[in-house]
Amino acid sequence: MKLHTRWYSLPCATLALMLALATPAAHPAEAPAPPPQNTVRLLSVEVLQHYDRARRQRIQDALAFVFDGDPAYAAAYGTPNKPLSDNVVGPITLSFVNRFWLYYNMEPAGNVTEGSVDALLQFAERLKRRPAWRSDVVSAQFGRWIDLQADRADLYRIRLAVDPVRLPPVLVRYRASLAGPASGIDVENAPLSVYWYGLTAEDLAAIAALPAYPPKLLQALDPLLEAEVFKTAADFSDAVRATLKHTGQDAGPLMPQLEQAAKSESGYALTEDILAELHKQPMLPPQIAKMLGDLVGMQYVRRSLFDLALIQRLRIGLGACRAYLSPEERLRQQSKRLSEEDMRALLSAVDAQAGDAAEARLGSQLQALWEGGHCTVARSEDVPLAALYARYSKLFDSRVRKAPAYDQAQPYRLNSDLCGCNTDNLKQQVYHFLPFWLGGPAQKMDFSLMSRINYYGVTFDNNGDLRMASSGQKATELFMGNQAQQLAFVTEARRHRVKVDWVIHRTDWAPWQKIEVKNRQAILNRLAANIIGLLDTPMTGLRSELLPWLSFGTQDVPGRGDGVTLYFDGYPTDDNSVALFDEFITTLRQRLTAGGFDLNIMIRHAELNKGIYRFDKLAAMVSLPERTSQSALYGWAKNKIKHNFGPSPSSADFVQPHYLMLLEEPTMDNKKTLRSEVEDATHGLPRMALLRRMVPVINFDGLAWPQLEEELIYFNDNFGGVAFWPNSKRNTAEPNKTAVAGVTLCSASQLLDDCIQDHFRDPPGEADSLACKFICENRWPLRFLFNVLVLALAATLVAYVRWCGVRPVLQKYYLLALGVAGLAIAIFVGLMICDPFLAHLSDGIVIPATLVLCMVAMYFYFRNMLKERDARP
Numbered sequence: 001m002k003l004h005t006r007w008y009s010l011p012c013a014t015l016a017l018m019l020a021l022a023t024p025a026a027h028p029a030e031a032p033a034p035p036p037q038n039t040v041r042l043l044s045v046e047v048l049q050h051y052d053r054a055r056r057q058r059i060q061d062a063l064a065f066v067f068d069g070d071p072a073y074a075a076a077y078g079t080p081n082k083p084l085s086d087n088v089v090g091p092i093t094l095s096f097v098n099r100f101w102l103y104y105n106m107e108p109a110g111n112v113t114e115g116s117v118d119a120l121l122q123f124a125e126r127l128k129r130r131p132a133w134r135s136d137v138v139s140a141q142f143g144r145w146i147d148l149q150a151d152r153a154d155l156y157r158i159r160l161a162v163d164p165v166r167l168p169p170v171l172v173r174y175r176a177s178l179a180g181p182a183s184g185i186d187v188e189n190a191p192l193s194v195y196w197y198g199l200t201a202e203d204l205a206a207i208a209a210l211p212a213y214p215p216k217l218l219q220a221l222d223p224l225l226e227a228e229v230f231k232t233a234a235d236f237s238d239a240v241r242a243t244l245k246h247t248g249q250d251a252g253p254l255m256p257q258l259e260q261a262a263k264s265e266s267g268y269a270l271t272e273d274i275l276a277e278l279h280k281q282p283m284l285p286p287q288i289a290k291m292l293g294d295l296v297g298m299q300y301v302r303r304s305l306f307d308l309a310l311i312q313r314l315r316i317g318l319g320a321c322r323a324y325l326s327p328e329e330r331l332r333q334q335s336k337r338l339s340e341e342d343m344r345a346l347l348s349a350v351d352a353q354a355g356d357a358a359e360a361r362l363g364s365q366l367q368a369l370w371e372g373g374h375c376t377v378a379r380s381e382d383v384p385l386a387a388l389y390a391r392y393s394k395l396f397d398s399r400v401r402k403a404p405a406y407d408q409a410q411p412y413r414l415n416s417d418l419c420g421c422n423t424d425n426l427k428q429q430v431y432h433f434l435p436f437w438l439g440g441p442a443q444k445m446d447f448s449l450m451s452r453i454n455y456y457g458v459t460f461d462n463n464g465d466l467r468m469a470s471s472g473q474k475a476t477e478l479f480m481g482n483q484a485q486q487l488a489f490v491t492e493a494r495r496h497r498v499k500v501d502w503v504i505h506r507t508d509w510a511p512w513q514k515i516e517v518k519n520r521q522a523i524l525n526r527l528a529a530n531i532i533g534l535l536d537t538p539m540t541g542l543r544s545e546l547l548p549w550l551s552f553g554t555q556d557v558p559g560r561g562d563g564v565t566l567y568f569d570g571y572p573t574d575d576n577s578v579a580l581f582d583e584f585i586t587t588l589r590q591r592l593t594a595g596g597f598d599l600n601i602m603i604r605h606a607e608l609n610k611g612i613y614r615f616d617k618l619a620a621m622v623s624l625p626e627r628t629s630q631s632a633l634y635g636w637a638k639n640k641i642k643h644n645f646g647p648s649p650s651s652a653d654f655v656q657p658h659y660l661m662l663l664e665e666p667t668m669d670n671k672k673t674l675r676s677e678v679e680d681a682t683h684g685l686p687r688m689a690l691l692r693r694m695v696p697v698i699n700f701d702g703l704a705w706p707q708l709e710e711e712l713i714y715f716n717d718n719f720g721g722v723a724f725w726p727n728s729k730r731n732t733a734e735p736n737k738t739a740v741a742g743v744t745l746c747s748a749s750q751l752l753d754d755c756i757q758d759h760f761r762d763p764p765g766e767a768d769s770l771a772c773k774f775i776c777e778n779r780w781p782l783r784f785l786f787n788v789l790v791l792a793l794a795a796t797l798v799a800y801v802r803w804c805g806v807r808p809v810l811q812k813y814y815l816l817a818l819g820v821a822g823l824a825i826a827i828f829v830g831l832m833i834c835d836p837f838l839a840h841l842s843d844g845i846v847i848p849a850t851l852v853l854c855m856v857a858m859y860f861y862f863r864n865m866l867k868e869r870d871a872r873p
Contacts, residue, residue: 047114048089048097056089059117062124063096064231066138068267077234103143104160119160126162131264136171137162144191144472145174148462186302186604187570188507192459194469196402196435197306198299198727199292203399208289210257210395212282218275220247225275229267233259236268257281260398282353284392287338287346291317294336297729298699299435302569302604305664306400307393309699311385312665318343320369320381325668328706328747343370353391362387404437406457406471408478412489413442417738420448420773421496423836427762429658429695429721433503434489436468438726446739446753447496448768449760451721454565454600454660455489456503462515464526466504466534475534479560490560491543495777497836499562501600502534507569517576524584532591535561550784563598564588565660573611581612589621589654602660602697605674615681615690622656622693624685656693660723663696668707671696675718697723700752709746712759722760724752741767772834779835782827789824793817 048056063084067073076092077084083092101116104123127134136142137159146155158166188195199207223243230236237255261278262268295313300306319337338346351363365384412434430450436457459469466475479486490500504527512520538544538557547555571581592599603613663670675691682690696715700708715722739754743765746755758765768776775782796817799806810817831838 045090045094048094048117051089053087057087058121059089059097060084060087060093061231062120063093063100065124065128065134066100066120067096068232069263074233077232105156123160123162126164130162130164133162133167133171136174137167141190142174147472148191186304186507187510189510191508192461192467192469192472193508194404194457194459194505196299196301196404196437197303197400198402199296199396199400201296204289204292204296207395207399208284208286210283215279216247217244218279220244221270221275224270225272227269229264229269231267233263233268236262257398281394282392283349284395285346285349287317287342287349288314288388288392290342291336291338294701294703298701298727299725300699301662301725303401304606305604305662305699307389308664308666310396311382311389314385314388315381315666318366318369318385319372320385326706326710329668329704329710332704332706332747338370343367350388350391362391404435404470406436406468406473407439408486410440411486412436412439412455414445414489414492415442416445416447416492416496417736418770418773418777419446419496419738420768421776421836422447422451422498423768423772423776424840425762425766426451426721426760428716428719428760429723430756430760431660431695431697431721431723433697433723433725435726438728447493447498448773449739449753449756450498452499452501452563452598453489453493454501454503454723456505458502458504459506460504460527460530462511462523464523464530466527466530469505476530476537487539487541487560490539491541494558495543497776499598500560501563501565501598502531502561503565503567503602504531505567505569505602509568509570509572512572512577513574517580520577520580521583524580525587528584528588528591531564531588532595532597535559535564535597536595547780550780552784552787561597563600564592565600565602567602568612569604569607571612578612582617585621586651586654589657590651593653593655597655599655599657600660600695601657602662604662605664605670608661608674608677609681615678618659619682619686619690621654622689624689624692658720659690659694661694661696663698665699667696667698667711671711671714671718691718692720694719695721695723697725699725699727701727702729702752705745705747705750705755708752708755709759712746712755716759722756739767741765768834771830775830775834776836779831779837782831783835786824786827786831789820789827793821793824 048059051059063073064077073084073096076096083090084096097116097120100120100123104119127137142159146152146159149155155170157163158170161167221240221243224239227239230239236259240255240258258278259268261274262270291313292310294316295310298309300309316333316336317338319333325333347363347367350366351360362384366388369381369384426449429452431452431454432445432450433454433456436455457469458466458475460466461472467473468475468478493500515523536559539560544557547557566585568581571577589599601618607613609615661674663674674694674696678691678694679687696711696719698711712722737751739749739751739757743758744754746758749755749758757767796810800810833839
């Protein structure tokens with residue numbers, strides 16, 4: 001299957017199939033053009049340059065029409081020697097002919113012939129007759145949609161032929177897949193898509209530099225209202241500059257928005273309506289850009305989360321409702337408040353851009369917020385702040401959404417100093433997310449202060465196959481063979497006893513209800529099987545493959561994951577879809593339980609108590625753990641026997657999920673709202689169980705340390721932990737700074753790991769010793785060495801007892817035997833104290849076992865003394 005995120009494809013089949021794909025379907029009202037002549041002459045620069053001038057011009061015009069809007073084509077088109085518009089076809093023109101043929105054929109041949117030129121000209125000519133179809137037919141999204149259809153081979157032929165009869169129904173199908181029942185700012189209907197939302201420094205600078213369109217400039221563009229439609233953005237840009245040249249005005253800063261406004265299916269053209277809209281466009285006041293400086297580098301998984309985070313920066317900059325803040329956070333935010341001079345300038349800009357009476361009142365409302373009034377009711381500032389953002393939100397639309405490309409050359413690499421490992425001393429769960437687009441350079445992490453990491457970037461198609469988002473590569477093929485280094489982060493995390501979950505996300509639910517119920521059921525069943533297959537596939541790499549040997553066969557080669565996180569944002573809420581999800585989640589929980597895997601479900605706070613995320617459904621999957629007085633060793637042995645030899649688990653024994661709640665800003669208020677909603681909807685033990693399985697997900701900006709401390713304390717007391725979504729902000733912490741023992745204020749330490757250690761470790765602020773850190777990280781080699789030493793000592797003891805000739809040698813080198821025994825004892829003691837698994841199992845049995853061993857040793861000691869006494873004459 002082809003990858004339509006770029007203009008390329010996999011090498012494929014034969015010349016005969018190429019000619020068949022280029023042959024259009026018959027139509028009684030419009031006779032199809034004759035198919036390309038079957039020729040064996042391969043396409044080359046020499047062949048192209050032998051064409052007459054008119055044919056060469058047609059080729060370049062067709063390429064301009066087909067590839068308009070493609071960044072690579074625009075870059076080549078704009079080079080000084082104009083290789084795509086010089087009427088002298090060369091290597092650049094040939095490369096784009098090849099790209100056309102590779103992209104628009106189901107089975108493109110490795111060697112392109114002259115028939116591809118005929119297909120290109122025919123394709124462009126027919127599509128020009130129907131300009132309304134162009135935006136869909138040439139889009140990469142349409143190609144991805146074709147790849148997901150069962151009849152894709154036929155659809156390729158229909159698209160290439162621009163079949164006037166069969167293509168319209170195909171476009172209806174395609175557009176119906178995009179028009180789902182859901183609507184709103186968080187809808188993402190592109191198949192296999194992944195986005196993050198945020199601003200870079202360049203984005204903010206570009207938005208702040210966008211000037212308003214002066215009336216004089218817009219009037220100077222009037223001659224272009226009667227001009228022809230321009231085929232490319234470069235042609236349009238040249239025409240605008242030529243029109244303004246005699247006026248002395250520079251449209252350079254405004255060209256990106258001008259091109260976006262003028263673009264249509266047939267090309268680029270200005271209309272009176274477009275110029276009227278541009279005249280209304282406001283300019284972002286520099287005071288707002290100043291308030292948004294702290295937002296640069298933050299990343300949000302949904303647009304609504306970004307919007308609320310931006311409004312929170314406006315709230316801080318205006319000093320709105322400071323009475324509701326903690327004293328430390330109020331002091332921090334006071335330093336971010338606009339000065340009196342800046343506030344006057346902002347109000348002047350807001351009042352100057354006001355339209356109706358409601359907009360005219362906005363300035364006075366903002367003034368009241370800045371002065372500390374208009375805040376008798378909590379969150380009453382939301383309305384004027386939202387109105388302020390709404391006035392300028394369109395300036396952000398073209399820059400805030402990012403579509404990262406998956407690069408196999410940039411895998412996640414995690415490393416650490418001697419940080420130790422997860423010792424199970426965290427009072428609650430601590431999650432960290434790893435979005436694939438933040439891979440590349442090695443990232444240092446303190447694994448002792450986290451429970452799980454979640455790799456974000458895998459989605460699934462309409463066949464239930466797991467695929468990497470943005471690239472469409474199958475997950476089963478992505479981490480095989482030479483690509484095994486993509487999984488190095490899994491090995492490193494497990495060395496530190498941190499579990500790894502795979503986030504399976506999907507947001508494009510528009511075509512879901514168009515699929516028959518039985519087919520949707522089959523897709524979800526296949527998805528559950530593929531999730532188990534991903535988690536259960538053995539790891540590669542020396543460290544993983546050595547584990548069965550280091551454990552003396554008690555451990556298998558570990559799989560690729562320890563659990564899965566489902567993120568079905570925007571999932572349909574109709575009865576059929578909800579019932580299918582309930583069936584799917586039951587099947588998945590059963591299979592996860594049988595495999596020993598864990599489950600998380602990620603939910604946006606705004607979707608809570610709707611559809612599949614109703615409180616009664618969430619509460620039904622969790623319960624409080626049973627209290628037991630049995631030792632940990634007994635419980636471990638019981639679970640092992642039950643898992644290996646017991647019957648299939650019942651629904652009461654299925655794995656219980658954690659609910660990762662994407663918390664919107666301001667989190668200082670919304671965390672309390674979340675708890676209040678749970679308490680209002682549930683009661684008694686189900687309420688307690690549900691709260692303990694909820695883990696809020698926050699975006700920490702590295703600045704609001706007092707607020708972070710307050711939230712960690714609140715999460716620890718009221719929920720099941722905390723999860724951190726990363727960002728690309730520059731790390732301001734001192735190099736090589738690590739968490740230190742003892743409890744201190746987060747605003748004093750200004751280190752995330754230190755805050756977690758102070759508020760989530762048990763006891764608070766405790767740090768592991770260097771010896772325990774070393775032992776825990778290297779527990780498997782040390783266990784192996786201990787087992788070897790014990791076997792060696794046992795063999796020595798047997799030899800001493802059974803063979804008299806060995807005794808003199810052992811008596812002569814008894815110090816060596818004592819040294820080996822001492823080393824074995826030291827390793828044993830270290831493992832029992834510092835290896836969390838053995839320390840947990842030994843809880844409650846170490847002292848009794850030690851007493852028993854002492855009594856046995858005393859028995860043999862006194863027995864030997866009595867024998868020596870009886871042997872005397």
